[in-house]
Amino acid sequence: MKLVVRVKLLPTPVQAAALEATLRACNEAATWAAQIAFEENACRPLELRKHTYAGIRVRWGLGAQAAQHAIKKTCDAYTTLKANLRAGRYGKPGSKRHTRVAGKPVTFRPQAAQPYDDRMLSWQHEQHTVSIWTTAGRMKNLVFTGQAGQLTVLARHRQGESDLVCQDGTWYLIATCEIPEAAPNVHPAAFLGVDLGIVNIAATSDGEKHSARRVNRKREQDRKLRRALQQKNTKSAKRRAKKYAGREARRNKDINHKISKRIVAEAERTGRGIALEDLSGIRERARLRKPQRTTLHVWPFAQLAAFIAYKAKKAGVPVVYVDPAYTSQECSRCHHIARGNRPSQAVFTCRVCGFVEHADRNSSHNIAHRGWMAWVCGVQSTAPELTLTA
Numbered sequence: 059m060k061l062v063v064r065v066k067l068l069p070t071p072v073q074a075a076a077l078e079a080t081l082r083a084c085n086e087a088a089t090w091a092a093q094i095a096f097e098e099n100a101c102r103p104l105e106l107r108k109h110t111y112a113g114i115r116v117r118w119g120l121g122a123q124a125a126q127h128a129i130k131k132t133c134d135a136y137t138t139l140k141a142n143l144r145a146g147r148y149g150k151p152g153s154k155r156h157t158r159v160a161g162k163p164v165t166f167r168p169q170a171a172q173p174y175d176d177r178m179l180s181w182q183h184e185q186h187t188v189s190i191w192t193t194a195g196r197m198k199n200l201v202f203t204g205q206a207g208q209l210t211v212l213a214r215h216r217q218g219e220s221d222l223v224c225q226d227g228t229w230y231l232i233a234t235c236e237i238p239e240a241a242p243n244v245h246p247a248a249f250l251g252v253d254l255g256i257v258n259i260a261a262t263s264d265g266e267k268h269s270a271r272r273v274n275r276k277r278e279q280d281r282k283l284r285r286a287l288q289q290k291n292t293k294s295a296k297r298r299a300k301k302y303a304g305r306e307a308r309r310n311k312d313i314n315h316k317i318s319k320r321i322v323a324e325a326e327r328t329g330r331g332i333a334l335e336d337l338s339g340i341r342e343r344a345r346l347r348k349p350q351r352t353t354l355h356v357w358p359f360a361q362l363a364a365f366i367a368y369k370a371k372k373a374g375v376p377v378v379y380v381d382p383a384y385t386s387q388e389c390s391r392c393h394h395i396a397r398g399n400r401p402s403q404a405v406f407t408c409r410v411c412g413f414v415e416h417a418d419r420n421s422s423h424n425i426a427h428r429g430w431m432a433w434v435c436g437v438q439s440t441a442p443e444l445t446l447t448a
Contacts, residue, residue: 059371061237063212065204067229073200077229080192081222085166087114088128092135096163101136103129119193127173135164171223179220183213202231211235240374246331249378249433251426252321253418254335254359257403260317261418263426264324268317280306310358318365326373333429334363335382380428389413390423
């Protein structure tokens with residue numbers, strides 16, 4: 059399976075200036091190529107190369123490999139854009155947003171990531187340095203650092219391209235690693251049901267609940283701080299807002315990594331699989347009042363499910379996705395379904411058999427049961443091939 063390891067670069071001021079000039083030139087070339095691709099309707103690499111390769115080499119002074127990567131990056135961007143338009147992520151055809159997005163060429167930020175292959179980048183793992191191509195020539199002895207575990211994975215399993223990226227003035231190399239998978243558990247003893255929610259981030263059929271109270275409280279504090287800084291609109295307020303940008307996303311990512319690690323470790327220890335709800339399209343299906351929409355749209359359930367999936371695949375734990383319909387209204391003991399079975403958010407009371415349980419735990423039991431039924435009926439693991447930052 060593929061994992062992505064991000065290492066931090068420690069360039070000198072001269073090296074940082076060369077990296078910045080390189081990234082800017084590559085993205086300017088990619089933006090120009092995107093304009094040509096839009097005008098000539100040439101979004102495939104071979105076609106676009108005929109129109110842009112020579113111009114990129116002369117105008118921006120890029121090497122052969124860098125020019126090829128700039129062209130391929132442009133084609134990949136158009137492929138992604140067309141897929142998003144087909145999927146309706148920019149509204150229905152004919153809507154203002156759909157027309158606006160489809161009616162203009164793709165552009166790249168000056169510091170957007172630039173791919174490097176082994177001809178442009180070489181690693182010296184013992185010295186913790188890299189040799190990297192720039193528009194100013196080959197730059198050697200560029201120091202990198204990272205966590206010990208990540209560096210070990212990088213040295214043993216790195217394959218393919220790496221991306222050079224600058225985030226808030228800090229330089230990183232994002233490398234792809236091919237990790238050997240554990241032998242899959244094809245005979246799980248049972249399934250661990252995981253109910254993902256807003257009040258509780260995750261509740262398992264073992265009775266473990268991961269509350270979202272602290273996350274929601276910190277999220278509201280961040281929202282108030284952003285609102286105050288936007289209203290103040292001074293230079294110092296803008297600097298502070300930039301400093302705090304992405305803090306909520308980083309916090310959620312860290313929490314999701316910890317929760318997914320615990321869930322997968324428990325399933326692996328007990329020889330069970332993991333059953334998750336298929337929540338794709340929930341934002342379009344859910345009908346909520348306006349104050350509740352913000353809570354739903356910042357809910358990182360997809361990220362948590364993805365983390366569980368890739369950690370499970372790495373550990374050989376089977377993952378099954380089940381239909382989420384009525385899991386919160388179904389009794390896990392007698393399987394009677396009724397809206398009145400859930401009188402409040404936290405309480406489940408069956409109208410038929412009188413079974414009483416915490417609502418999220420009852421849902422997780424239903425998910426575990428559906429996961430087991432899906433497995434014995436012949437549905438294999440649906441844990442996808444993922445590329446995620448370690």
